[in-house]
Amino acid sequence: MPTPYTFSQRAEKITSSTIREILKVTERPEIISFAGGLPAPVGFPLRDMNAAFDRVLGQNGRTALQYGPTEGYTPLREWVASDMQRRGAGQVGTEEVLIVSGSQQALDLLGKLFIDPGSNVLVEAPSYLGALQSFSLYEPNYVTVPTDEGGLIPAGLTDERVRDARFIYALPNFQNPTGRTLTLERRQALVQRCAEAGVPVVEDDPYGDLRYAGEALPSLLALGRQAGATVVRLGSFSKVLAPGLRLGYIVAPAPIISKLVQIKQATDLHTSTLTQMAVYETIKDGFLDEHLPAVREIYRKQCGYMLEAMQAHFPSTASWTQPEGGMFIWVTLPQHIDAHELLARAVAQNVAFVPGAPFFADEARHNTLRLSFVTVPEARIREGIAILGRLIAESHATTSAATAVKPEAAESVPGAIVAGAESTTAAARSQAL
Amino acid sequence: MPTPYTFSQRAEKITSSTIREILKVTERPEIISFAGGLPAPVGFPLRDMNAAFDRVLGQNGRTALQYGPTEGYTPLREWVASDMQRRGAGQVGTEEVLIVSGSQQALDLLGKLFIDPGSNVLVEAPSYLGALQSFSLYEPNYVTVPTDEGGLIPAGLTDERVRDARFIYALPNFQNPTGRTLTLERRQALVQRCAEAGVPVVEDDPYGDLRYAGEALPSLLALGRQAGATVVRLGSFSKVLAPGLRLGYIVAPAPIISKLVQIKQATDLHTSTLTQMAVYETIKDGFLDEHLPAVREIYRKQCGYMLEAMQAHFPSTASWTQPEGGMFIWVTLPQHIDAHELLARAVAQNVAFVPGAPFFADEARHNTLRLSFVTVPEARIREGIAILGRLIAESHATTSAATAVKPEAAESVPGAIVAGAESTTAAARSQAL
CATH class of the missing domain: 3.90.1150.10 (Aspartate Aminotransferase, domain 1)
Known part of the structure; x- marks a missing residue:
């Protein structure tokens, strides 16, 4: 046999x-x-989400249940773009936003986009286990960047470490697993260094909105745009609404989004139209x-x-x-x-x-x-x-x-x-x- | 720069x-x-789905909005398993079912599981464009199998063609793009040949339930199990309920499902808990x-x-x-x-x-x-x-x-x-x- x-x-x-x-x-x-x-289920806005699903299915049900564009539901993309602007990222266009099925999917799409077998990928030591798992399917060579209480150490981005790196993967806010936050000075140094070296920064920020102490710091997206760095920012509705929805987004320069759209189309066509419409319906008037x-x-x-x-x-x-x-x-x-x-x-x-x-x-x-x-x-x-x-x-x-x-x-x-x-x-x- | x-x-x-x-x-x-x-939106069971989302969010909302297991929502997996049995596939266990985000995602996961750069993959000529796109990201070498009015021609599965093939991808019912159906004799010959050659069959059947003329034929899963072939069957709720939900499933031997679960975990953690629960709620009592x-x-x-x-x-x-x-x-x-x-x-x-x-x-x-x-x-x-x-x-x-x-x-x-x-x-x- x-x-x-x-x-x-x-x-x-x-x-x-x-x-x-x-x-x-x-x-x-x-x-x-x-x-x-797991996020705290007592924080899930159950009634609001239920009402939103009702309104969407009642008013636009056949659109919500039909195939949708790979890029995502346009009003939701526009919401994300204007949310980024509100947070200091400057002008962000809808064409710089892709809706994904949770930010874990963003990691997979970025692996497909950037990693060849043996490509160098910079990660913090330690880093999010789910990202290592996701990237590993594309067989990169991990290069670790040292960290301390202030997050990753930009001085650790030596010429040797950044050479031929496809990207650096960073979690600046309340990092998983350490809970550490990257200081403002280091954020600035990081994007500056990446701009010089021509290494894109993947900023994964699922927890940024869960700040309960200290002052909010500018995103790597906002700082990177000023410094001329290529920043790919990953956001998620898992911690601000609910993870069972599997909804997140990528903000990146339009040529990167355009390639990611082609990749996502081959990967799962698009993210649930209904979920996107119901989340937009929930958050559109300042709910968050x-x-x-x-x-x-x-x-x-x-x-x-x-x-x-x-x-x-x-x-x-x-x-x-x-x-x-x-x-x-x-x-x-x-x-x-x-x-x-x-x-x-x-x-x-x-x-x-x-x-x-x-x-x-x-x-x-x-x-x-x-x-x-x-x-x-x-x-x-x-x-x-x-x-x-x-x-x-x-x-x-x-x-x-x-x-x-x-x-x-x-x-x-x-x-x-x-x-x-x-x-x-x-x-x-x-x-x- | x-x-x-x-x-x-x-x-x-x-x-x-x-x-x-x-x-x-x-x-x-x-x-x-x-x-x-696009499927016909007049066929979407809007009121039933709306009622199902209401019941799930009203009765089990915090579970529906929380992270769920990668394998899928257990009652839905059990439903799929018993549906397969009802259609003549013999005993099918829950551990042989994986819920996915539409069957396009199944194609991506199978590409990850089976295809190395240069691996031979057998496809019908012509075949579903979305599958070619999905597999192509894993850089296979396509080997095409000739078809005629009766679907793919099993005699075309010559030793040369099947040698080292990782799988054969087949759409037996009302194939996309041709609308053709594989005859019973050819189904039997196909699974027999694949059993002998040790080539798994990926049976993609999104349209099988949309038969409006002629007699339903046994699935490759059912025939393959009798013949000792390895069959991976892809099913979808896109055409029987609504595509905007992005919900499908894979039925395969447990060791294959087990590996696919590990891969899916790295790819998107799991498919929307809420969607799975609402679909189960809709179909559980014979709605379809x-x-x-x-x-x-x-x-x-x-x-x-x-x-x-x-x-x-x-x-x-x-x-x-x-x-x-x-x-x-x-x-x-x-x-x-x-x-x-x-x-x-x-x-x-x-x-x-x-x-x-x-x-x-x-x-x-x-x-x-x-x-x-x-x-x-x-x-x-x-x-x-x-x-x-x-x-x-x-x-x-x-x-x-x-x-x-x-x-x-x-x-x-x-x-x-x-x-x-x-x-x-x-x-x-x-x-x-």
Whole structure:
């Protein structure tokens, strides 16, 4: 018998992830899960969205259910363009906007557009795992840019690093996984450097509107246009409205959008007409200006509960970020503690989080982990953080005594794609890593 | 100054299409357009869908707006599995079903899964243009399989053709662009041959439920399972409910679905939870069994109007298919008439269609064209067909006299991707080629 099928080389390289395997258990109701990246469902504007779907289906139903243009629903594209202008990006034309099926799709389209096998792609260390997975299907060579508390370090964009890079992928606001924000000076230095080097900047900003502390900073799009850099900005309605809609957008120079339209047409024809029309119907009259303060308040409180609990329960040998927005806190443990091994012990105590190693495209730091504070009730946050704090302290004691560290037990998955979980709820929870 | 960006080689290969340029004019209301592939909006179950969205948002809104599993909404996957069983595919498990964002996305995911640059992919001559565009981004080597009135010719699957083929892409029912149906004997021979040769069959069947004449034939999935062939079946809700939803599915052996889930996760995380839940809510209690006969009746009548008009107005030197379902009629003109050149003259008379050449992955037949009868009112069909008939007859006269033929004016776009149109309506019309 011949073999029944042969996969492509890129597909063969996809590996399953033991982390997702572990996280499958987070479905169990007794688990306190700080893993996953789900937005707070109490922030979804259910009644407004329901009314919007009703109006669209009632008034323009046959248009909403018909095929639509690949570029997206024109009024929504116009809304995005004027929103960018309102935020200081200067004149933005509708032809510079493409509507996509969530900004994860934007990553895939950009991979198709820019990456040949072996192309250099610059990413922060650490960076969004979903982006690494998406780009990896186009087989790039990742070049990592060092980061610190102020985000990526522009001085790290050495001639050697930027040479032949197809783009740099940056998350300037409340980065996933670290929660860090790129400082204004570094934003300016970054776009300046990219303009000089002829390297496009892909600015991924799903969380920018979830700022609950500090001052909003200009986008890389706004600064890059002034500096003459090519900036491709990714935006999403997942965190400001609801992720289940799968709606996002790309803002970029028209020749890039034009090529992306051709690519998207071959990829999925277009994004749901109905969804685009209903979202436009929801937001067209300034809805977000009223809605977002309430959402930010939810996230601010949740973040506060977790930071407070960490302060009370984590040993002084651990350090962590103080996010000004978004969904995540990044923890650095003492060098000898492997977060992957810690996860196994935490799950045994009904607590889950995501180890930091998979977020590094190379040279994974195994003593890091990511906590999401968004969807867990206050009392459960305290309870879970107390358990984690105790386990970290115990690791310290144990490993100090035994000095037995197994870094190879953790995962370092540059280019590896992680497996989908099997059960519905677990899969949903671990979806948006 | 350095160049501001470098595209991937696959992106550089995408070319704009003069056909789409011409078809942009089909937006003008005076144009009678037999181009495009839009389903009939009178067939969209607007009230039922509206009620379903209402119920889902009212009863399960926060789940519907949240991230969901990559595999798809479990009840919808179960519905698909049992629908396949009902149609004779034997036992089909939920783990053999993946929900996708329209079956165009299925083509993209299959390209990612199966195609390495230079891999052989077998396609019918002609085949669905959107599939050629989608696969082409993965840079396959197309090997075409000859077809006739009975669909693809299994005897054409010679050892030479099937050697190292990653899959064969087939549209067995009312094929786009020809409207032809693969006979039962050929279905059996096809899956038998593929089982022996170890070549998976990708069965794309968006139109199967739109049969308005003749007897339904078993799917390649059903026959293939009996013959031991690997069949990947693509289904769509675009033609049975509405295309603007962007909802389809893949049925395949679990190891293939499992890999596709990993790929889809990196590509767009998952398909809209709300859309999946609302579609499930619409169809779960047998809605399609009542709805489809009415839809088929619309298509049957429309097809009849066009065939009647062609019989009356087309010269006897042209021949065309007699579809038993679906949306398209395929016309073969006398050898010396170039359909691309005919289109230019037709558009000058306010009539549009799609020339056949781009549907061929190689050796384009320039004397062919595709007509869609679905969305044009009866009187306009007669009017448009009369004009086309006259133009064809005139070509005959002219070119017989001058014997001036310019086949190179037509397009043969193996692997070429066509440009998106700019205006909203035109783009929507020419979307689903």
